[in-house]
Amino acid sequence: MDLTMSCSSLSLLFFISLHIHFLVPGSGKFLPFRECAPFVCGDKNISYPFRHNERPTHCGYPGYELGCDGHNPTLVMESLTYRVIHMNTNMQxxxxxxxxxxxxxxHGAHVNTTLNSSLFNYTSSDLNSILFYDCDSSPIFGSYPFSCPTSGDSYFAPVVDLEHLPQELCNFSVLVPISQSDEAPDRPPPSEDSDFGAPINHAARISEILNKGFEITWIANTAQCENCTESGGICGYDWKRQRFNCFCTDGAYSPTCNGTRVPGSFPSRNKKMGLKVGIGMAALGAGIVVTLILMRALIKQRSVHFDGEMKIEGLVSSRRYTYKDIKRMTNSFEEKLGQGxxxxxxxxxxxxxxxxxxxxLKKLKGDAEEFFNEVASISRTSHVNVVSLLGFCFEGSKRALVYEFMPNGSLEKFIFNRSNTLEVDRQLSWDTLYQISLGIAHGLEYLHRGCNTRILHFDIKPHNILLDANYCPKISDFGLAKICSRQESIVSMLGARGTPGYIAPELFMRNIGGVSHKSDVYSYGMMVLEMVGRRKNIEVAVDRTSETYFPHWxxxxxELRQELGLHGITNEEDEAIAKKMIVIGLWCIQIDPRARPCMTQVVEMLKGSVDTLQFPPKPLLSSPSRSLAACPCESSSLQEGNDSSWGYSISIIRDRLSL
Incomplete structure (x- = not known):
């Protein structure tokens, strides 16, 4: 039997049964109109895109199912249940x-808080915090202890560096967002603080903070629902056809009850109901068969692939290859250039x-977000300092990206190796290093301002800078990139993304500032300083003192006008280039994002004279100086700020959360 034909014929009976079934005998009203009405939970009136989880699926948008515990709506995300404390329908x-x-x-679940990014996003008011359980000692300075009867010491830290936590001190850790905008009581007096005596159990205060929750936004568009409601309808969704429905008293319409009847909706209520119900019962059985056949024969093969096809639809600038094409062009993967x-x-x-x-691409996470990010991002670009994507393969579980070939490989080969020494044939002149830094700056400026949409890279580092035959740099690897509108200055994100040593501090310390294009500026600055020092800024194998952390050194x-002692400086021109790159790099890695230049300013500074550059403050983990003015791209100069002492003051965190 032809599966397509059988499914088509059975689907026809299925839809007949559904529309007969949807007309309520004796009521004179379309059933979905009655069963999809808004419901009340506690003091909240809840409607589309949300639906009660005991109501039919067509009453809400896929993924937005709510329960009710009698007082508050409940939402299940990634196997965790959440209480819905407040709903702002205007702001979503x-x-x-x-x-x-x-x-x-x-006794909560020892799992991190995660969202389904296709349904929800975090907001800029969310702040990272982490719970540590069963610890030998405090895992981070400034954390707050609390007691659990069945485990060792436990701690709460409101703001943490997610990439460099001493996990070996504790058996479990749980990431959970909190709101940084809530008012809170004053801190305990010094006599009660754990720094001055026996540890205080802060469990009650920590629970109070966690109970206040955090904010998320829902993504589903509800603009059509308002028009439907105004026309007298009830909002719903056709999951099979993936479109909005307006349920009216006599059927489903689009977009309002005054619009067009949805094809296949039951049109009349003056037929003999006995015959309809009889036919409906028979056809409903056929519909169940259709569902089982489709789920078994089609969904397994197409569900993941369909989502991918939707994501890459319309990307016509890059050619699509089959996996057979990929094997042919690589001669069955004969010559490996690198591995990661x-x-x-x-x-x-x-x-x-x-x-x-x-x-x-192998070992992709979840729904292969990195692959789709890369295709979607690079397909929007065309710049001499951004690598060209010539094609891609998306075939079953096979994922491949085809780029222009870069004969000189990646930049890190010319900066450092494991012994921090380079062979003579890999030593780049200072003028070449300068031209590379200028080219990368041009590429980032284009991504931030030159595209129709703003692209934030979030993984700028020497490994992701490729060099052509003439050492022209090209930015590559857009797997962590985020696409946003050009008007969007702050992006919503939870958790650090990128490579340790290059991640901007605001990605894991949210009270410093919002995540924006300035986060790429920070990564660029760290990379430029590595180009100057021809070594890694952070040596993991040694303690990070001022002698081993190159930016401080x-x-x-x-500051003392001492000799730089850098490798390969033979004349005044080389020294001027090195100094210019250092000063610009130090400006780029300022902790306060407002104090960093934008990439347009970086380009201007690189092209200008080193004598016109102001000396930057020491880039330490300190509280943002009030004397540092904002540094928008429209500004023509950098404001000089005062230096501050070493160490990020834990009082900033305590005052924020008032523990």
């Missing part, structure tokens, strides 16, 4: 709190003899 914001931690701080956590890169050749680099040298 929910205020939620984890129910497991609200019920019992000590993403997979391997192979040398290949197109039919016109053009050399290419083919990245085969070189800032001190400039």
């Amino acid at each position: 914001i929910l205020e939620v709190a984890r129910k497991d931690l609200s019920d019992d701080l000590c 956590g993403y997979g391997c890169v192979y040398k290949g050749k197109l039919g016109d003899s053009q050399l290419v680099a083919v990245k085969i 070189v800032h001190r040298r400039l």
